[in-house]
Every structure is written in C-alpha cells, then in structure tokens.
Amino acid sequence: MTLTKWYVVLAMSAGAVTSAIAQSDFPASPSAKQEAPRLVEVMGMAQIEHLKLWYAGKAKNWDLAAYELRQLTNSLAEAAIFYPAVPVSNVTTMKEPLLAVADAIATGDERKFAASMRVLTDGCNVCHTSMGRGFIAITVPAGGQPPANQIFSPPAASRKK
Numbered sequence: 088m089t090l091t092k093w094y095v096v097l098a099m100s101a102g103a104v105t106s107a108i109a110q111s112d113f114p115a116s117p118s119a120k121q122e123a124p125r126l127v128e129v130m131g132m133a134q135i136e137h138l139k140l141w142y143a144g145k146a147k148n149w150d151l152a153a154y155e156l157r158q159l160t161n162s163l164a165e166a167a168i169f170y171p172a173v174p175v176s177n178v179t180t181m182k183e184p185l186l187a188v189a190d191a192i193a194t195g196d197e198r199k200f201a202a203s204m205r206v207l208t209d210g211c212n213v214c215h216t217s218m219g220r221g222f223i224a225i226t227v228p229a230g231g232q233p234p235a236n237q238i239f240s241p242p243a244a245s246r247k248k
C-alpha cells in the first residue's frame with residue numbers, strides 16, 4: 088500500500104514525471120509514444136479514474152482504489168508533460184490531495200478517503216476555472232445521472248430565474 092504513496096510523490100515531482108510514466112507495466116511501442124493523446128482524451132480518462140476511485144473507496148476495495156489512484160496520478164502528470172499551455176503549478180498543487188487520498192487508502196480510513204477526495208475534486212475545478220473551463224464541474228458522485236461525477240446543470244449564477 089505504501090507503494091501508492093511513493094508513486095504519487097514520484098509521479099508528481101517535477102522532472103520525475105516522465106520516468107514515472109515510462110515505468111508503466113504496459114509501455115507504448117517507441118513509435119506510438121511520439122503521438123501524444125489529445126488533452127480531452129487524457130481528461131476523459133481522468134474522469135473515469137476519478138469515478139472508479141470513488142466507488143472503489145466507498146466499497147472498501149482498497150487494492151482497486153490504489154490502482155485507480157495510480158492511473159489518475161499518471162493522467163494528471165501527462166496533462167502537465169504533454170501540454171505546455173497547462174500550467175505545471177496547477178498540476179503540482181494536486182500532489183498534496185493525491186497524497187492524502189493515498190494515506191486514506193493505505194490506512195483503510197473511509198472518512199478520510201471521502202474528505203480527501205473532496206479536496207482533490209476541488210483541485211480539478213480550480214484548474215478548469217483558471218483555464219476558461221469552469222463549465223466542466225467535477226464532483227464526488229452523489230447519485231446523479233452517469234457519469235455521476237460531473238454536474239451538468241449550469242452554474243447557479245448563470246441560471247435563468
């Protein structure tokens with residue numbers, strides 16, 4: 088379990104991100120590696136990983152949660168590496184929340200898991216807002232329509248009376 092924590096530290100440390108991704112169990116062929124995915128593809132994956140991470144933690148399947156956390160950490164690191172327009176600082180601020188989630192998983196602490204997931208999710212939205220994507224509002228799933236970790240109604244401020 089502590090592996091997850093070190094993994095997050097490694098993947099989120101400036102300069103170490105590429106090597107963390109290169110350590111994937113299933114690396115791409117050298118030619119395919121040259122082709123970066125579109126940022127929306129990386130983010131679409133991040134959304135699914137975030138969703139599965141939440142449900143795995145809720146079900147106390149800590150091995151699966153650790154796995155999804157690793158994938159999510161990679162996706163966020165990829166966003167920083169492949170896309171110069173994405174401020175690296177917006178990604179590195181995700182490190183602490185990711186570590187808190189890793190801690191909760193390592194200790195099997197459900198309450199800490201939920202609380203740290205909320206902080207992590209705030210980080211998703213802070214970056215979206217700072218990049219003109221405030222309409223992509225991520226939430227921890229609360230039983231809405233799938234994908235349950237996104238809010239589809241417009242922000243209250245812009246809603247017609």
Ligand code: HEC
Binds near residue numbers: 137181220
């Ligand atoms: C460092 C900045 C940053 C962080 C952190 C970030 N995102 Fe994003 N995200 C973006 C940007 C920029 C876009 C818009 C990409 C575009 O329009 O091409 C985006 C788009 C998305 C989309 C829309 C993709 C689609 O096809 O509908 C989803 C969903 C998403 N992000 C989920 C997440 C989740 C979940 C997290 C947190 C676990 C997260 N993002 C964290 C920058 C970020």
